[in-house]
Amino acid sequence: MMRPLDTIIELQEALEQLHRAETQLGGIPDWMQELDAEYRERKEEIDELESATEAGRLERKTAEAGIADAQEKLKRYQRQINEVTTQREYGALLQEIDTVKGQISAFEEQGIAAMERTESAKQALEEKRAGFQDLEDRYQAELARWDKEKPSLADEARKLRERVEVLRERLSRPYLSQFERIHERTHGQALAPIRRIERKGPTMWHCGACNYNVRPQVLVEIQNRGSLIQCDSCKRILYVEGERESAPAEANAAHSPA
Ligand SMILES: [Zn+2]
Numbered sequence: 001m002m003r004p005l006d007t008i009i010e011l012q013e014a015l016e017q018l019h020r021a022e023t024q025l026g027g028i029p030d031w032m033q034e035l036d037a038e039y040r041e042r043k044e045e046i047d048e049l050e051s052a053t054e055a056g057r058l059e060r061k062t063a064e065a066g067i068a069d070a071q072e073k074l075k076r077y078q079r080q081i082n083e084v085t086t087q088r089e090y091g092a093l094l095q096e097i098d099t100v101k102g103q104i105s106a107f108e109e110q111g112i113a114a115m116e117r118t119e120s121a122k123q124a125l126e127e128k129r130a131g132f133q134d135l136e137d138r139y140q141a142e143l144a145r146w147d148k149e150k151p152s153l154a155d156e157a158r159k160l161r162e163r164v165e166v167l168r169e170r171l172s173r174p175y176l177s178q179f180e181r182i183h184e185r186t187h188g189q190a191l192a193p194i195r196r197i198e199r200k201g202p203t204m205w206h207c208g209a210c211n212y213n214v215r216p217q218v219l220v221e222i223q224n225r226g227s228l229i230q231c232d233s234c235k236r237i238l239y240v241e242g243e244r245e246s247a248p249a250e251a252n253a254a255h256s257p258a
Contacts, residue, residue, distance in 0.1 A: 003226030
C-alpha cells in the first residue's frame with residue numbers, strides 16, 4: 001500500500017509541474033523570454049520616438065498658429081497707425097507693434113526648435129525601425145513556434161490536473177486538508193527535505209526550507225513508517241530526498257540500541 005507521505009510528495013510534484021505549465025500557458029515560454037525582453041525594449045524605444053515626433057509636430061503647429069494670430073494683429077496695428085491723431089496714441093501703438101513683433105520672433109524660435117526636435121526624432125526613428133525589422137521577423141517566427149507548442153502544453157496541463165485529482169482522492173480527508181492548508185500557507189511549498197548538516201562531529205539534520213534542527217528520531221520515523229511530521233519551525237511536511245523507502249545507514253547506526 002502507498003504511504004500517505006509518498007502520495008503527498010507526488011502530489012506536490014504534480015502541483016508544481018502544473019503551476020509551471022499554467023504559468024507558461026498564461027505568458028510566454030522560458031525559451032522566448034530573452035527575445036521577448038529585447039523586443040519589448042526596442043518597441044518601447046520606437047514608441048517613445050513616435051511620441052516625440054508627434055509632440056514636436058504639435059508644438060510646431062501651435063507655434064505657427066501663434067505666428068498667424070500675431071501677424072493679423074500686426075496688420076491691424078499698421079492700418080491703425082495711419083488713423084491716429086495724437087502723439088500719445090501713436091506712441092502706444094508703436095509699443096503694441098513692438099510687443100507683437102517680439103511675440104512673432106518668439107513663436108518662430110519655438111517653431112524652429114520644435115522642427116529640429118521632430119527631425120532628429122524622425123531620423124532616429126527611421127534608424128530604429130530599420131534595425132527593428134529583423135527583430136520583428138524573429139519575434140513573429142518564435143510566436144508562431146510558440147503557438148504550435150501551446151496545444152501540447154495545454155494537453156500536458158490537462159493530464160497534470162487529472163493526475164492531481166487522482167492523487168488527492170488517494171489521500172484521506174485529514175491528510176489532504178492538512179496538506180492543502182500548508183500548501184496554501186507556504187504558497188505552494190508544502191514540503192521540506194531533511195538535509196544533513198555538513199560539518200565535523202556527530203551527524204545532525206536540519207529542515208531544507210528553514211534550516212531548523214530536525215531530531216534524528218524524526219528522520220527514522222519518516223523513513224521507516226512514512227509518517228507525516230511537520231518541521232517544528234516552518235511547519236512544512238518533512239521528507240527524505242530520493243529515499244522514500246530505506247533509511248540511510250548513518251541515521252540507523254546513530255539510533256540503533258547500543
Ligand atoms: Zn522548516
